[in-house]
Amino acid sequence: MLTRAKKLARLLKSPAYRKALRKGVAAGIEHELVLAPLQCNTVVDIGANRGQFALVARRFFPNARIIAFEPLPNPARVFRELFSGQNGIVLYQCAIGPASNKTSMHVSERDDNSSLLPIADLHTRLHRGTSEVGRTEIQVERLSRFVSTSDLAGPALLKIDVQGFELHCLEGCLELLPYFQHVYIECAFQELYVGQARASSLMQFLFDQGYELTGIYHVFHDHKGQTVDADLLFARKESLS
Secondary structure, eight states: OOOHHHHHHHHTTSHHHHHHHHTTOOOOGGGHHHHTTOOOSEEEEESOTTTHHHHHHHHHOTTSEEEEEOOSHHHHHHHHHHTTTOTTEEEEOSEEOSSOEEEEEEEESSGGGOBSSOBOHHHHHHSTTOOEEEEEEEEEEOGGGTOOGGGOOSSEEEEEOOTTOHHHHHHHTGGGGGGOSEEEEEEESSOSBTTOOOHHHHHHHHHHTTEEEEEEEEEEEOTTSOEEEEEEEEEEHHHHO
C-alpha cells in the first residue's frame, strides 16, 4: 500500500500527473502495475469519477480511445476540464445498468464512494467520512446506448468501479462483453453497500461469459484480517490462448 508521501513523490515525476494535481486530481497510480503488461487500443472506464484511472490509462496507452462514464455532475465537470483538448477521450454523464431509467444516487461525503445502492454501516465504519450526505437524480443506460462494436478496437479493456453496483453494470454491458479482452473490476467480499452482489457472484458471472481470473490486486482487510474488497482482473479465454 502506497503511503501518501510516496504516492505524492511518484505523482510529481509525471508532467500529466502534476497537471492533474493542480486541479485536485490524484492519478490512480496504484493501477499502473495492472496496466503495464497489457496492450489496449480501447478503454471503457465506467465509474470514472474525476479521471483518476483515465490518467493512468492515457499514460500507458497514449493512442488508445478512452470512453468514460460518470453520472455525478461535479466529478464529470472536473474530468472534462482535465482532459479538455485531448483527442480520443470522451465522457458521458450517466451510469451503466441493465435498463434505461432515471434513479436516485446516494451521494457520499467523498463523492467517489457514492452509489446507486445505500451505503452500508460497515462501509462508514471502515472508511470515515463516507456517510451519505444527500441524493441526486441520475440517468442510467445500457452501454450499447453509447458504444457499438465498431468502437471497440481490440484489445479492449472494460474497467468498472461503481461502488456495489457491479453486477448490474455488467448486465448492462452484456451484449458487448465478447468484444473486451480484459475486465478490471472492484469486488467486495463483505457488504459495503446494501444489497450488493459479492465477489463470488461477479466472478461466476464473468466465468459464464468466457473469462478467467488472471490477477488480484489492492486487497483490503479489516482489523480481523478478513478480506473486505479487492480489484480483480479477468481475461477472455481465447485471448489467453
